[in-house]
Amino acid sequence: MQLRAIAHSRTGDKGNVSNISVIAYDMADWPRIEAEVTEERLRAHLEWLQIGRIERFVLPQLGALNFVLHAALKGGVTRSLALDAHGKCLSSGLLDLEIAD
Template identity: 45%
Template sequence: MTKVKLIDIAHSRAGDKGNILNLSLIPYNEEHYQWLADEVTPEKVTHHLRNIVHGKVTRYDLPNIKAFNFVCEESLLGGVTTSLAIDTHGKSLSAAFLEMEIDSISENG
């Protein structure tokens, strides 16, 4: 089965609020929106970021702008004011997210 990394087909931006991480996912090609909707589920994101995200992952679909917002709870080691982590805001986590591999579009129809 052929795999593709999200970084090759989409971009992302990370944001934070306390111990909650927001990750956007925006395809370079709007025609890939449904493919990403089928492939990038909250369960798969939870598995991919299992060493970083320790809470619930909720996906919000934004079909009017062909994008997604993932809200990842318990992700920033307590949040900006309580964490000793180097990246307390989680800005680098969009790069980790984009390393996720999904099935190639040609295998999904």
Template identity: 55%
Template sequence: MKLWEIAHSRTGDKGNISNISLIVYEKENYDLIQRKVTAEIVRAWFGDRVKGKVDRYELPQLGALNFVLYDALEGGVTSASTLDKHGKSMSSYLLMMEI
């Protein structure tokens, strides 16, 4: 199953750091994403796009995980030459992950 089938996502940025939330539609799916979507798996999923570490924060009361991806935006909004300087498409890419 793809993550988009059970969750939605939002992305924010601070400099060269991307912040991606993953929120389940139904609370009963929280345990599944907690087990299957680790910081290591997210780091591997993004591959060379993320040059730094990935931290995961758990928010069980919201049915959400929050990932902080360091060195992930080609330097950030003011210096990146990419089309997606804010990294907004990264949330959609995460939702394509098979679990």
């Protein structure tokens, strides 16, 4: 199944850094999200993006993960000609991640 079946996501940006949160709809799904959505899986899933360093912050009290993706926005909003300079579509791309049923 896709991650979007059990979680939603939100993105933000600052310069060339994007952050993506993954939030469980139901806390019963939180352990699966925490175990399966890792820096390595994120990097492999978004390999086309050629992300720099990835930091993962675990927020169990919220049933959420926050990923900070360095060098992910091709220079940032004021320097990139990318159609999605803010990286808002990255959340949708991450939610396509396949996880175990």
